[in-house]
Amino acid sequence: MDDEFHEAFLDLSSTLTGYSRFRLLGTGQADPYLSTTREAVGDEVLAQLLTTFADVRRAAGDDEKALDAALRARVLSDPLLGPVARNVIKMWFVGTWYQLPSEWRDVHAGGRHDSTHVVSPASYTEGLLWPTIGANPPGAKAQGFGSWTAPPAIDAP
Secondary structure, three states: OHHHHHHHHHHHHHHHHOOOHHHHHHOOOHHHHHHHHHHHHHHHHHHHHHHHHHHHHHHHOOOHHHHHHHHHHHHHOOOOHHHHHHHHHHHHHHOEEOOOOHHHHHHHOOOOOOOOEEOOOOOOOOOOHHHHHOOOOOOOOOOOOOHHHOOOOOOOO
């Protein structure tokens, strides 16, 4: 079951973030993020999220617009699955699991590990925020000796 969860979680994460499975695996955070999600919401909710996503993906086939519309309707707008999916997105981008809304916790009784916390020591530096904005995380992944002598080069759109 763990391998199935892992593969399905990567598929879901790739679709939600817009980054390839290869890029997500390159962060080294797939396992910690899956574990964090599992501990926060439990196996049943996680399985339902992954199963619903698989159904949506299968029904959409190669139609990206249909996938986007179905994902929004069946996952992101769902009162049970939406908050969890949005947390997965935030986690990949900033490396932090944010406690689910109290309304969600009151109804679905989140796991005992559903609290706002940095997922791992590497999650901040490996967050997808940095490549998305074309920057390096402050205090980590330095550009190299003397890089501070030249002004930043920002490509115009």
